[in-house]
Amino acid sequence: MFETLRPQSPDKIIRLMQMFRDDPRMGKIDLGVGVWRNAAGQTPVMAAVKAAERHLVETQESKSYVTLAGDAGFLEAMRGLLLGDAVPAARVAAAGTPGGTGAVRQILELVRLARPDATVWISEPTWPNHPALIDTVGLRRKSYRYYDAETGALDRAGMMADLAQVGPGDVVLLHGCCHNPTGADLARDDWRQLATLLAERGSVPFVDMAYQGFGAGLEQDADGLRLIAAQVPEVLIAASCSKNFGLYRDRAGLAMAICRDAQAQGVVQGMLAWLNRQNFAFPPDHGARVVQTILGDADLRATWQSELETMRLAMDRNRAAFADALRQTTRSDRFGFLRDQRGMFSLIGIGAPAIARLREEHGIYLIEDGRMNVAGLTDSTIPVVAEAIAASI
Numbered sequence: 001m002f003e004t005l006r007p008q009s010p011d012k013i014i015r016l017m018q019m020f021r022d023d024p025r026m027g028k029i030d031l032g033v034g035v036w037r038n039a040a041g042q043t044p045v046m047a048a049v050k051a052a053e054r055h056l057v058e059t060q061e062s063k064s065y066v067t068l069a070g071d072a073g074f075l076e077a078m079r080g081l082l083l084g085d086a087v088p089a090a091r092v093a094a095a096g097t098p099g100g101t102g103a104v105r106q107i108l109e110l111v112r113l114a115r116p117d118a119t120v121w122i123s124e125p126t127w128p129n130h131p132a133l134i135d136t137v138g139l140r141r142k143s144y145r146y147y148d149a150e151t152g153a154l155d156r157a158g159m160m161a162d163l164a165q166v167g168p169g170d171v172v173l174l175h176g177c178c179h180n181p182t183g184a185d186l187a188r189d190d191w192r193q194l195a196t197l198l199a200e201r202g203s204v205p206f207v208d209m210a211y212q213g214f215g216a217g218l219e220q221d222a223d224g225l226r227l228i229a230a231q232v233p234e235v236l237i238a239a240s241c242s243k244n245f246g247l248y249r250d251r252a253g254l255a256m257a258i259c260r261d262a263q264a265q266g267v268v269q270g271m272l273a274w275l276n277r278q279n280f281a282f283p284p285d286h287g288a289r290v291v292q293t294i295l296g297d298a299d300l301r302a303t304w305q306s307e308l309e310t311m312r313l314a315m316d317r318n319r320a321a322f323a324d325a326l327r328q329t330t331r332s333d334r335f336g337f338l339r340d341q342r343g344m345f346s347l348i349g350i351g352a353p354a355i356a357r358l359r360e361e362h363g364i365y366l367i368e369d370g371r372m373n374v375a376g377l378t379d380s381t382i383p384v385v386a387e388a389i390a391a392s393i
Contacts, residue, residue, distance in 0.1 A: 028363035048304035070096025095272035096283030100240025152337025168202035176209035177221035178343025191224035250287030325386035
């Protein structure tokens, strides 16, 4: 039967990971894979996570199944973290998923069942899994402008002009704080304008949220999502705990839907549980239970927030130091936009030939489109990378 199959194009990020692993050179630098790294270049387990896991080992008495939607305590804790009191809890349906990508898939499946003729609008650029998953579930998609490569900032006029064309029932995929691979974020005013526009058009915002706490702070980073939630009657949310809790391999995520009323919430809640059953049945619980434990314990939550703030400030310092180093090595402020962006990622804007030279001649690995993981830089590698970029462009 397998003779009918055709090879699929390899995922760019997975391919880059393999190339990096196969590179025998000492001193090679990985700026492609989106994981947090400390000053030693390591991705440690957070202290709050370690403590929560110890607590679970000592107190957890069963590994039996939870519900199809996952543990209610985790879902409620995440609702509070993401939405605060922006909408009544009775309007929010949620289900656990294997990470943020699992959440995106389940939400798209929900859209397909509810509105199979909907068009899903995605930003240009976005993450490769967004168009791939939209195509896989069989929904239509269109792109809207998002990034101005000349300025390294948001293309506000282009974005609003494109999204003025969305139709009733269409879904608009928006990036939460620090989520767009460009590093350019929506400002509070942008969120407010989008909420007004989408409410008027009768379209449904779909917010992909994985980096809360990496931008301006834990509460500030949820501000845009909460503005949308308070103003638009139906909102879809995919959330991941991989980045801000460091639970990459534990795959803790959730799919969430804000509904018009409690009656609709009951229907959607049942549908999310049913979709889980058709896909993976019960969602993973260990990472979710760790998150629930941290968010439900005042001391652990304080430790986690302190660690998260340390990570956020380190990324800000990396950005400033890297922009300064590039100004010195290139004798220009061509890369000054790096200072104003936020989060782990930026599009460095140097072109495919230069990226290939960085990899082949210097052992520095970036995604082919120039996306760089700023959190992968360290004090010792910043000058090395800046010199290499200057030599490659």
